[in-house]
Amino acid sequence: MSLRHAVLGLLSEGSASGYDLMKLFDLSLANVWPATQSQLYSELGKLAEAGLVDVTAEGPRGRKEYTITEKGLAELRHWLTEVPPARVLRSDMLLRVFFLGRVSPEEAKAYLSGQAELARKQLEQIESIRGLVENGTDNLSVYGRLVLEYGHRLARSQQEWAEWAQKQIG
Amino acid sequence: MSLRHAVLGLLSEGSASGYDLMKLFDLSLANVWPATQSQLYSELGKLAEAGLVDVTAEGPRGRKEYTITEKGLAELRHWLTEVPPARVLRSDMLLRVFFLGRVSPEEAKAYLSGQAELARKQLEQIESIRGLVENGTDNLSVYGRLVLEYGHRLARSQQEWAEWAQKQIG
């Protein structure tokens, strides 16, 4: 049910077409709430039907510009302040750890060291992105930096954990 | 596609019925890969059809005991060692952070402090669970402790981040 709010959130920063939103998704929310093109367009349709957004302009190539309505804004605020975030952590990576006893200690260690390496790379990537969005005073940038910091801490934790976990084996 | 491997993983530690697996899920994998009863039973059906598990006994009340086959074990090992973990992080909690600019700084801070509190509680909970599974030398316990440690570090990171983030606002 959160894709709906992701879309409302982006539209609350300014009107956009489905195509625009796709690009926005890719460069801001992609790591937090991925969505495909087909999902986006169908969600926009539903949102319009529900009166949470309006089509406020039609451009060339059938372009439709969507604008959030008062009702949509109210829904967004309601979600932000009153709906408790549902935590559903689903981690393929951790699931495997449970069953590492099924393979040799060497293979288990290899898995964990692979994860450490992956986390290290991600850390680097985040640091490089950080430089790019250092300035930027729009809401999405300001709060996006908080999210980025979260990602940074998470990646560091993950790396340290994976290194620690390797030592626990064998 | 991972529920399938979660089930194979549990069955690799010993035969069990759907009902048994449900309980196992709840107390070990629940925080890593939640599953509902209906999902479990239908997955067991598919697994049996695919020859990755066998029904090796039928007990009272229609109980069916499932046992992993050689083919199933092979699939499990293949997944563990050769299939790269797909990382899909989807976080309702972080998604909201992006849009915190839509509400007042006070509300934004309240949200973050709520998250800090939640992480703190989770940390406590993990510490209490830790005491319970301290001993236990079966594979699920040994590797389960690695997962628990991950959860512990994650919760601590999250708490610290939420406290830090609050200070960035206003």
Place this chain on the structure above:
DNA sequence: CGATGACGTTCCAAGAGTGACATGTCGAAA
């Protein structure tokens, strides 16, 4: 002028996941 690449939308099939409902059996305690 023609090709190409970015723009832009819509539809569809299939698989996952959710939550509720239906349908019983068995053992033990009141």
Place this chain on the structure above:
DNA sequence: TTTCGACATGTCACTCTTGGAACGTCATCG
């Protein structure tokens, strides 16, 4: 003996997510 809680499986309808196909437009470069 009735009733209750644990045991036990299965089905249904719905939503979410994925990935791809199909279709067409506009501007620009050679």
